[in-house]
Each structure stands twice: as C-alpha cells, then as structure tokens.
Amino acid sequence: MRLLIPRDRDHGWELIVRACSEVGVEHQLFDIYGSDWIKQAKAARADGCIYRAEFRHAPWRELFFERIRFLACNLGLPLYPRMHELELYESKRRMAYWLQAHAIPHPRTWVFGNKDEARDFLDRAPYPLIFKTDFGNASYGVRKIRNRTEAQRLWRRSFGNGYRVPYYREGTLDAVNRFKAVVRPFYRRVKGIRHLPRDLELDVMLFQEEVPIRHEWRLMKVGDSYFGKEKAMGHHGFHSGSDQMCWNIPPMQVFDLARQVCTLGDFSTMSLDIFESDSGQFLVNELQTFFGSFNLKNQMYREEAGRWVGFRRYYDETAQAWREELGEFCQNYCFNLRVLDFVKLLSVASGVPANECRASTPAATPLEN
Secondary structure, three states: OEEEEEOOOOOHHHHHHHHHHHHOOEEEEEOOOOOOHHHHHHHOOOOEEEOOOOOOOHHHHHHHHHHHHHHHHOOOOOEEOOHHHHOOOOOHHHHHHHHHHOOOOOOOEEEEOOHHHHHHHHHHOOOOEEEEOOOOOOOOOEEEEOOHHHHHHHHHHHOOOOEEOOOOOOOOOOHHHHHHHHHHHHHHHHHOOOOOOOOEEOOOEEEEEOOOEEEEEEEEEEOOEEEEEEOOOOOOOOOOOOOOOOOOOOOHHHHHHHHHHHHHHOOOEEEEEEEEEOOOOEEEEEEEOOOOOOHHHHOEEEEEOOEEEEEEEEEEOOOOEEEEEEOOOOOOOOHHHHHHHHHHHHHHHHOOOHHHOOOOOOOOEEEEO
C-alpha cells in the first residue's frame, strides 16, 4: 500500500514522512503547488492521500483545499482527513453551522452577513460578547466586547474597509506581540523576507455568548484512540494559545460527549475544545481536525508505581465501556496514529488484511478502567 503526501508550506509533510517510515508504510511525496500536480498525483499510483492542511494565510488555504478537494472528487483518491472533516478546519463559521444543525450543546453563536441586521443585534445584545474571526489560531482574532460602544466600533470596521486578523490579542495588553506586530514588517523588509499581511474579513461578523467556565478541556481523537487534557488559562485571559500544560484528565462525561460528537459526524480524527460551565454544562466550543501541540502535550499521563506512564482511552463496543491502554501513542504530532488508522480504513475498503499493509503497530498493555 502506498500513500501520497503533498508538500505543504509549513513542512507538516515532514512529520507524515517520518510517521510512514516508523510504521513501515510506503509513501510518495508530490508538489501540490506545481503546474503538473495532477500528473504527479496520477503517476504515484497511490492508494490514498494523507496530508497536513495549510492554515496560515487565506490564499494558501484556498489553493491547497481546492486541489485536495479535486484529488478526492475528480481523481477518486481517498483522503485522510476526509473532506467533511477538512471543511470544518480553521473555520469558526462552518463549525458553528455544523454544531447548530446537529443540535450539539455549544455556546450560543450569531453569524451576520447583513450590515443592518448586525447593527440591530448589537443595539440590543446582552454584553459582554465574544467576537471571533473565522480564522484565528491560539486565540488571535478573539476579542471580548464589553459594551455597545466597542461593538459599534468593530461593526464599522467589519462592514467598512474590513477587519484584519491581528498579530496580537486585541482588548488585552499583550505588549510583546503588539511590539512584534509593529517591528516585524520593517525587520523583514531589511532582511529581504516577504511580509504577508494577516487575513482580511469583510462584511461578516461572528459573535458568541460569554460562558462563565470552571474548566476548558481538550479532547483529541485519532482512529479509536482518545486523549484529553485541561487547557490552562494564559495571562491574556484565554485558554487557547496559553502554552500552559495541565495534566488533569477530563471527567468521563467529556469523553462521552466527544465520542457522541465524533460518531455523529463520522470523524476519524478530530480535536474538541469543551467548556465545563460554572453551572455544570458541557459545551463544545471548537472542532479542529488538525491540532497543534507537541507529542508530550498530546499524550495523557498518570502515576503508576511511583512513575509517570502514558496511556490512551478507547471505547469497547462489545462491552459498551471505556478501556485504557498503556503506551506512547502521540509520536510525530499523532501522525503515526493517523497513518495506521488510514491504512486500516483503506484495508477494510479494499479487502486487504491490515497486517499486510503495515510493518508494525504500537506495543501496549491493555488495562481495564
């Protein structure tokens, strides 16, 4: 079995190549930005395409998504992640539509593409509100709006010349990133480095109700493996982008909710940010099929016999219960698990036994809860 790997500009393909080499899966790189990309893809004679999507700039994302979609829809190449998972990636608007359409518990969200409707809403809205741009990782593009005056100022920008996703967190001090945002263009010009402006959002606004929370949990699913951790709050007042590790394991209700969402959406690989509100509700705040974090941060750990050991959770369909398995599972930003899961899915589809498609699987010791 051979997997096709497109070269993305953030070098995520390097992680996939290492993962394929470590688990013994044949792979072929190709230049998805080349003029002969279709010829390259056909010549590879691959069984499927596994990739790390672009996310930094809208033109990069649009071209990458356009060509990935063509591989699936016109060349019939299986993808990992699949198109319905990619559609939600780095788009808070599409994610809000999906959560609302499937009646998933989530913070109430309003998306406006009509200038007058947005103004009328802001005149009578309960403050504070959370403003979010469609794209924005690590809480960039997220801003707490405390009153109607702030909201109207933002409305004039969004429905005027547009709102550009900042390099710093607006509404907070964030002095270091504010300084970098001023200096960066001049520094790059001196060094001869191309400076790309941040994404511009025009004639659209997204607001979310502010939910008082006691915890924010990150749940990650790859194949049948689930991992979870608590997202600690940073100095800027947000949990996202805090770079603070917290080893607290989420309660089982959070794992149950994540499993229900992933089953409903038929998601093979997905991360979920879940609020635990002060009133005890669990609300899905974000869905991302790719998630940034070091291997150590993704892995769950607990103390056993005086030492910290890694483990994963998986759901035993036969016993209708959660099980645990010791081991290290998150190598190469979880791409080892992704490659193995993709091979398994392709093997089931083609009728080829999975053990003929890969050289090895992670060794682990099953444990019951």
